[in-house]
Amino acid sequence: MASQQPRARAEDKKPTSRTGQRPRRKNKREDILRKASELIAQHGFDGTSMRDIASAVDMLPGSLYYHFPSKEDMLLAIHERVVTDMIADTEAAIAKGKTPWERLERAAVAHLKGLLGSGNLVTIISPNFAEDREELNQKLKAHRRAYEQIFKALFDELDLPDDVDRGLFRLQFLGSLNWVPVWYNAKKGATAEHIARSFVQALRKD
DSSP states (O other), X not given: OOOOOOOOOGGGOOOOOTTSOOOOOOOHHHHHHHHHHHHHHHHOSTTOXXXXXXXXTTOOGGGHHHHOSSHHHHHHHHHHHHHHHHHHHHHHHHTTXXXXXXXXXXXXXXXXXXXXXXXXXXXXXXXXXXXXXXHHHHHHHHHHXXXXXXXXXXXXXXXXXXXXXXXXXXXXXXXXHHXXXXXXXXXXXXXXXXXXXXXXXXXXXX
């Protein structure tokens, strides 16, 4: 006589979606980073507490430390994510350029779109964001240096007069782009692409 298989108990059954797959767990770390970045950008690093962030993601304050040892570590993760995304977008844009000036133009467009698309996050990637915390600021600067190397390489490629200081020229250019989010109004005036291309054209001496 064949042995009977035990019936599966109701509590042993895992809920499945209509496609037959088990529902994915929400990535709490991503939720924390997203909400923390919004709060820090709006209220500043010191103006945002771990309790504020925990409340925004419906967690107990102590539970945040499971994901991040400190608020500084959380900020570093946010900053690295923003800079990493900008590096990827800028490098992808540069790859489509055929000449040094075209590559710089494409990089400028990607850079400005990244700044404007990040909303309040632009304050977090500001060079002076954490200047009162030397150790933290040095780590943030390391992230930015990796990104700035992209533009350094682009300016090194340009056919410029011998008396032009490429380093100062690059800083002047990036400073102009970085200032745009301060005055930019999406409902008025030119698009981010037009602004970035205009800045590059102003640099050229045909």
